[in-house]
Amino acid sequence: MHETHDTRDNAIIGPMTVNQMTHKTELDIEKLEPDVRGRLVELEAELYGQVEAVSKSALGIGKTLTEISNLLTPMHLFTFYLNRLVWLPASTAYRYMATYKRLGDKLPEVVVEKAIASGMPLFSYSDKRPYGRYTKALELMPEAPEDEEGAERWIYSLRLKVKELAHRPERDAREKVAEFLAAAYLKDPKGTVAEWLRSFAPRVKALVKEGGHEGDD
Numbered sequence: 001m002h003e004t005h006d007t008r009d010n011a012i013i014g015p016m017t018v019n020q021m022t023h024k025t026e027l028d029i030e031k032l033e034p035d036v037r038g039r040l041v042e043l044e045a046e047l048y049g050q051v052e053a054v055s056k057s058a059l060g061i062g063k064t065l066t067e068i069s070n071l072l073t074p075m076h077l078f079t080f081y082l083n084r085l086v087w088l089p090a091s092t093a094y095r096y097m098a099t100y101k102r103l104g105d106k107l108p109e110v111v112v113e114k115a116i117a118s119g120m121p122l123f124s125y126s127d128k129r130p131y132g133r134y135t136k137a138l139e140l141m142p143e144a145p146e147d148e149e150g151a152e153r154w155i156y157s158l159r160l161k162v163k164e165l166a167h168r169p170e171r172d173a174r175e176k177v178a179e180f181l182a183a184a185y186l187k188d189p190k191g192t193v194a195e196w197l198r199s200f201a202p203r204v205k206a207l208v209k210e211g212g213h214e215g216d217d
Helices: 034-052 054-075 078-084 090-106 109-118 132-140 148-187 192-209
Strands: 016-018 025-027
Touching (some): 034 054, 054 078, 054 109, 090 109, 132 148
Antiparallel strands (some): 016 025
16 A cells, blocks of 8 residues: 555644745755755655656656655655646646556556556556556456566457457357348348349459459559
């Protein structure tokens, strides 16, 4: 489980400064202890890197913000740190963190890391489809492994499952049409539908012989 933020942050006095533009009290990282400041600088660089990588942004930002929260929450400084990020509203930050936590609660950390690294958008802000277009596929997948190699294979299988589900409605529709036509033919082999099917039979054979393409003029 990921550590949650502390709602008492705003009541704490510490290494703060007042932003003259926003008039909010924000964290002054230069006033932090050296080890905490060093780690926060590393995480902040990672955070900005995730922001630039749009395909990874929500999960990646959520992951990094969660790590920053875990670092600063014991000192009740996380809210003040968010005040420092004038480009990121606190509500959006917590939504990113919740997105990352939801996926982390469902899948092993190694799989989540692989998903972030590959840019898989395994998220949405919909309660009905919490993992976006992967929601249905995740329900049909076996339990995710916790080793690197197994995680790679599992992610690959998940991608295939999504593709399979995407094509299933089209395939089901074709099968229903085929069943209808077959039933109509059997019901009345000399009727209009049967005659229509027979008229197409030579062309179907020709297309199969040509490899599924029209002949060149």
